[in-house]
Amino acid sequence: MKTRTFWVVSVPGIGALLWALIRMAPPALALAHGHPDRQYYSYSFSHGTYSDVAALYSSRHLYARALPYFQNIIEYPVIIGFYMWAMAWLPGFWGYWVGSGIGLVLAFVGALYALWHSRGWRAALWFSASPLLLVCGLLNWDLLGIMTWGWALWEWKAQRWALTGVALGVGMATKFFPVVLVPYLFWGLRQRHQRGEARRLLWGFVLTAGGLNLPCALWARPGWAEFFTFNSGRGPAPGLYQWLILRGVLHIDTVNLLSLVLTVGGGVALLWAQAQGRLDPIEAGTAALAWWLLCNKVYSPQYMLWVVYALLWVDSSPPLLVAVNVAGLLDFLLAMRWLALGTLGSPVAARFGRAVVPVIAWRDVVLWSAVYERWHLSERRLVSHKVPTEGAV
Template sequence: MPLRLPERIAMCVVAAAFSVLNLLNKLLCTVPQPADVSRGEYVNRYGCWSDVVSLWNQRDLGAHVFPYVFGTYRGDPPVLGGGTVEYPTLTGVWVWFTALFAHSAASFLVVTGVVAALLAVVVTLALARIAGRRAWVFAATPPLALYAAYNWDLLPVACTVAGLLVMTAAPRSWPPLVRWAVTGFAFGVGGAFKLYPLMFLAALVLAAFLDRDLDLPGRLHRSLVALGTGVGAVLVANVPFMVVNFEGWLSVFQFQAGRPIGASTLSVWYYGLLPWSADLDGPFQDTMSMLATVSTGLGILVVLGVTVAIGVRTGRTPWIQSSAAMLCVYMVCNKVDSPQYVLWLLPFFVVLRLGGWWIAAYLVTDVALTTGFFRNGYYAAIGQTGDTWASQMMTAGIWVRAALLVVFVVVFLRTPVVRRPLADRTATGRRRADVSVDAPPAR
């Protein structure tokens, strides 16, 4: 059944409402706590922590210093300076720009939350165009209510969904080469906000070259176009800062490389390698960072290898499935698996025909993990340091989430893409042959 306008409007209203709920929760952390309550107790009791408020205070965003241009990474231990935040350039510029409209942590959070609500609506409409009623999975599940204003992750999510939309549901009047170019550009822009969409660019380029719907010169041409627009977007977003102040540009990567793997990272490396990982300043941190980097790289290469094998064997490359699988590898193997990363996964829950039980299992685990994390912090703040139901829930959530991500690497590669609603298809009711979305599942 085609998705009607009232249902689309309802989706958008729900997505915006959930985002506003998250904003209201995070605003609790912008006011002083009662005199007889510690800050840790207050923040964890209400679960109102957000990176938005934290960075406003820690990076002096109210000074409105343009990022990276005056950036430094100095001191002992080294700290970021000169208006730079610990994210790629487009996120840093976006943070600076939106901070211009704010005069306090609360107003900055409101600006960020309003933008997040608008992005949630745009992403919902795009997903509804791609997959119809399954867009409710994005609009009406807990992640928006928990994380919409937690960080700026909806920016790369919007870029990811834009790429998926162009390749699966662009108007027929768009020439095929334009769609490959725009999709590559969207993933490149996403990579300039947060690095992970660059994995999707790799899968897209493989599909452009391996899909046997064109002769070899045509496939080579479109793969170069997709790669060129994606890499071009990254270069445009980075090279000017590298030229003006290489130290400021590099400081982001130095900060992330030197970030210790602690309890707040919710990483399997920290919780799986206790008690050695508890020493945040010891040499074992370097070992964990190396393990995280190597396992992430190898996992991504394995997924790309499977993708190539399927593309060579069938002539149709499952690049969307491959993108989702690589994302799971990144989340489970990387040194940080922040709670809001579930927003990265949601679009793939929508556009791939993943069973409802899988989706429910992951989302319930995510809610349990977040609840346990904040409640465990609350108990620690009031001096209750023994084994509590909150610490047990948090630990179980970390390991169940990790297990689900590992399983999803295989499941995603075997899951077909959702077909667009009948009313949203082309007049002939058929897709263009040059769009690689209906690759057969892996065997």
């Protein structure tokens, strides 16, 4: 009966992803020599159907089936890189596209099952019914990383500490974001004086992340390091950083440093709040993820899927979940419009870029709210711990 409930809850999400697989498939006019060509970008941006999964088959020459990092430069962590390569061995572009999509649907099912098993059907339904799955689920390979976030927290709640570390190591080698959980889960065990358990978690993470990354880092360093060099040289998304760069106030190197300092500073503050008993480890890690995305120079619309999923592990309020979904939808639609204008060489593109800043600022307010809600909850929890209950001696 419980398994049947899970599959009922999963129907909206699976349906949305399968529809996205059809809706985002490139038309014949955008396919040259059997894979997306330059026409794909203008068409997909204009129709709101762009997907990195489709675009990189051509731009990263996946059809050549060259070994990633060793023979082909890929700007993604190793698991996504080899996933892209493995899917490219399926027959032609359509084999690659359908295979990649089905794999991401299975990753969604895995992430949803971990959430359903640990948090119940209501939390799972919130994620399955998220409209962001329709527009962002196949935009990139993030569902693979989101699945590792759920896997890690499932193992954490089951008190399987070494496997928690393994899941976090796999997550770091997939989409990097799950690494944010490591210090908070590790410190959570140290706070309970479970030092042996904390060591098992840390060693599980270090050995897994190292084992997955070292072969490429040692013998294919330029390809493996592309993840870092590509993102450090990448321009900021529309928002405060871009506005300051365009006005000559900041340089891209300064933005990289500022982004790092703000992210680490906020992460340390949240670790201090956890040490004071204001936040539990999962709450602190969730707030740290939202803070990271708020301060990060690089931003993509599908990142809001991470925020929705992470918030559901800490039982956030429905208004905040609705706001995150709405912000993600607006972010996607504005990004598609802005990119379409830029690709077509429209003179309106620059003005449009300035016009979307207020909406981007609202999205950042929503991300800040995800951090603040955890912090505000921590204040009430701290007060409740300090104030004796009525009748206490």
